[in-house]
Amino acid sequence: MASRIVDFPSKDVSPSRELSVDDLSVGHGQKVALDDLYDDDGTIDQVYQAKARVLNNAIQEIGMGKYQIYLFCCAGFGWFADSVWPLITGLILTPVINEFNFNGPFLSLAANIGLFVGAVVWSFGCDIWGRRWSFNLTLLIAGIFGLAAGGSQNFVTLASLIATLGVGVGGNMPVDSAVFLDLVPGTHQYLLTVMSIWWCLGQLVVSLLAWPLIANFSCASAVNCTRSENMGWRYLLFTLGGLTLLLWGIRFFVFKLFESPRFLVGIGKDAEAVEVIRKIAEYNSKTSDLTVDQLVKAGGVDPEKTDIAQNDRRVLSASSALGWNHVKALFRTRKLAFSTSLLIALWGIIGLASTLYNSFLPFLLESRGNAYGDGSLYITYRNTFILSVIGVPGAFLAGWAVELPYVGRKGTLAISSGLTGAFLFATTTARSSNALLGWNCGYTFFSNIMYGVLYAISPEVFPAKDRGTGNGLVSSATRIFSVIAPIIALYANLETATPVYISGALIIFAGFMALLLPYEPRGKASI
Numbered sequence: 001m002a003s004r005i006v007d008f009p010s011k012d013v014s015p016s017r018e019l020s021v022d023d024l025s026v027g028h029g030q031k032v033a034l035d036d037l038y039d040d041d042g043t044i045d046q047v048y049q050a051k052a053r054v055l056n057n058a059i060q061e062i063g064m065g066k067y068q069i070y071l072f073c074c075a076g077f078g079w080f081a082d083s084v085w086p087l088i089t090g091l092i093l094t095p096v097i098n099e100f101n102f103n104g105p106f107l108s109l110a111a112n113i114g115l116f117v118g119a120v121v122w123s124f125g126c127d128i129w130g131r132r133w134s135f136n137l138t139l140l141i142a143g144i145f146g147l148a149a150g151g152s153q154n155f156v157t158l159a160s161l162i163a164t165l166g167v168g169v170g171g172n173m174p175v176d177s178a179v180f181l182d183l184v185p186g187t188h189q190y191l192l193t194v195m196s197i198w199w200c201l202g203q204l205v206v207s208l209l210a211w212p213l214i215a216n217f218s219c220a221s222a223v224n225c226t227r228s229e230n231m232g233w234r235y236l237l238f239t240l241g242g243l244t245l246l247l248w249g250i251r252f253f254v255f256k257l258f259e260s261p262r263f264l265v266g267i268g269k270d271a272e273a274v275e276v277i278r279k280i281a282e283y284n285s286k287t288s289d290l291t292v293d294q295l296v297k298a299g300g301v302d303p304e305k306t307d308i309a310q311n312d313r314r315v316l317s318a319s320s321a322l323g324w325n326h327v328k329a330l331f332r333t334r335k336l337a338f339s340t341s342l343l344i345a346l347w348g349i350i351g352l353a354s355t356l357y358n359s360f361l362p363f364l365l366e367s368r369g370n371a372y373g374d375g376s377l378y379i380t381y382r383n384t385f386i387l388s389v390i391g392v393p394g395a396f397l398a399g400w401a402v403e404l405p406y407v408g409r410k411g412t413l414a415i416s417s418g419l420t421g422a423f424l425f426a427t428t429t430a431r432s433s434n435a436l437l438g439w440n441c442g443y444t445f446f447s448n449i450m451y452g453v454l455y456a457i458s459p460e461v462f463p464a465k466d467r468g469t470g471n472g473l474v475s476s477a478t479r480i481f482s483v484i485a486p487i488i489a490l491y492a493n494l495e496t497a498t499p500v501y502i503s504g505a506l507i508i509f510a511g512f513m514a515l516l517l518p519y520e521p522r523g524k525a526s527i
Contacts, residue, residue: 037461037524043333044463044527047299051265052464052527054298058277058290059261060185060525065284068184072191074255075180076198077247078172079455081142083202084240085169086111089162091210091384092233095218098225100155105486107159112355112486114163116479118170123472126175127326127465131182131260134175134468139248141168146241150234153227170479174471177459181467182260183280186525189460193409194399196452203388205243210236211381266465270295326469330462339518340470343458344477346510350417350454351478353506354447355485356499357424383437390441394448402453408522409457410514416449417511424504450507460521 089111093104118138126134145165152158180192217232219225251257258280261273271292281288331337401412423442430436462470488499 037519037521037527043336044329045465048266048463048465049527050298050300051270051295052262054290054294055261055265055273055277056186056525056527058288059183059280060187062185062277062281062284062286062288064185064188065280065286067280067283068188070255071180071183071257072195074251074257075176076195077139077251078176079195079198080202080205080247081139081169081244082173083199084206084244085142085146085165086115087203087206088237088240091206091214091381092236094380095214095230095233096155096158098219098222099227099230100158101222102155107155107162108355108486109483110159110163111166112479112482114166115170116166116476116483118167118172119174119472119475119479120170121167122171123174123178123468123475124326126178126468127263130263131175131179131468132257134171135179135257136248136252138168138171138175139244139251141165142172143168143241143243143245143248146237146244148241150237150241152234170475173455174459174468174475177455178464178467178471179257179260181459181526182262182464183258189456189521189526190399190403192456192460193402193452194395196398196448196455197392197395199451200388200391200395200448203391204385206236206240207381207385207388209239211378211385213239215376215378215381260464262464265295326466327473329466330470330473335518339461340473342513342517343461343470343474346454346513347458347474348477348481349506349510349513350450352481352485353503353510354451355482356488357503379433383433383440386437387440387444391444391448394445395452398449398452401449402456403522408520409453409460410517410520413450413453413457413514414511416446416453417507417514419446420450421504421506421508421511424500424507428500457517457521460526461517461519463527 089108093107096102096107097104122134122138142165145161145168149158149161149165152161177192177195180195181189184191213235214232217230217235219230258276259272261276264270264273264276274290274292274295277288277290330340398412398416401407401415402409404411407415420443423439423446427436427439427443430439458474459467459471488502
């Protein structure tokens with residue numbers, strides 16, 4: 001851990017000046033001291049690290065203002081979309097099977113292939129061409145193809161369109177988490193965990209819509225199931241597609257996203273990074289004394305060479321090698337390589353377990369409900385709505401828990417994962433539909449905490465200049481295993497508790513793995 005101080009009114013900025021951090025003052029013209037995750041041991045590029053510390057202090061001096069509040073909302077739209085669209089394949093599964101007569105897991109397989117492609121393209125790309133394009137295009141793609149999917153005439157068309165919209169959805173959370181962390185003060189990074197409230201709201205909205213639409217406008221069975229009698233899932237896709245386009249419109253036309261100053265510094269655009277900082281300060285009705293000379297001196301570069309660097313503008317970063325150098329940077333030292341590898345494993349394991357369970361939860365509720373004599377579509381989607389409501393307070397509890405001393409991100413992730421797995425095992429003891437619903441409420445509550453922390457700790461650990469790539473690696477891992485999950489389901493007996501046992505054991509194991517993470521972001525500023 002390294003502690004740094006910057007006095008903004010002074011031109012004397014040196015990354016080697018030390019201060020113990022006992023007090024953090026954020027007033028204009030005052031000294032701001034922040035700790036970051038990394039020692040001066042070559043874990044990340046030293047020039048970038050020095051400049052990033054200067055930027056961190058500049059953003060901290062501006063403080064949490066209306067720009068960051070608007071960003072919390074607009075970035076949260078990505079969490080919303082990432083919740084709504086992957087869940088949709090499970091919600092529409094029964095009526096779509098009744099109409100098109102296909103093997104259910106193939107629809108989940110198509111969706112997860114699209115999500116995997118999106119995670120790779122957008123997250124790796126945002127470290128090459130910047131955050132703004134990825135941030136603005138992902139929701140547009142999801143909305144357009146979500147609308148189109150509602151008009152599908154057969155399974156092949158539906159699966160193809162679901163996969164394509166997945167390309168847009170798959171990039172939302174990796175990009176949006178990077179964008180938010182790049183522009184929020186270090187003292188408010190915990191809000192990235194609270195961002196999962198948007199994920200919970202997405203579940204709530206889609207369940208609330210699916211309950212009346214699918215329950216009232218769907219075929220009772222596969223016998224003589226025609227399009228005109230089975231419009232519920234189409235109405236749902238039309239509604240969600242339109243809503244997604246509305247959210248994109250707010251992002252694109254109402255809110256202006258500034259390019260990440262850390263990304264700009266990473267490609268040698270110090271002047272543009274300073275301009276972004278000043279624009280954010282102005283938006284928040286404040287001023288910033290940050291200068292280009294401060295960044296240049298922090299990096300140990302002759303200020304007279306600044307103009308040459310600033311004019312050397314490229315669409316792709318010269319150091320990116322189409323992203324490969326960003327990958328290598330995440331394995332630069334043994335400790336960082338261990339951290340990156342462990343995060344990839346965590347995301348993969350939890351992705352496999354959760355997708356295996358969540359994708360077929362409506363099917364499980366209906367089949368178990370039928371076994372208990374109350375498996376109607378109405379009851380099934382009512383229960384899904386109840387589960388969505390239960391998840392909402394989990395987001396706020398997660399935001400509180402990650403800031404607790406001796407608990408932090410790692411402890412919260414480990415505890416919530418263990419309890420998530422325990423409630424999954426408990427579902428196998430249910431002897432009534434209501435008992436099954438009760439155990440699933442516990443699972444939903446703690447799994448929302450688990451995901452909220454997992455989605456936050458990963459981008460917090462990765463350096464900003466490689467954050468999109470790091471998010472892409474972990475997201476790709478969970479998407480790859482999410483592709484494997486429906487393949488397992490194709491050959492597994494979903495009428496037994498086997499998928500539940502597998503999912504529960506994997507999530508509990510992931511909780512123990514979380515304790516091995518070498519970095520704890522609580523109380524430290526991301527670099």
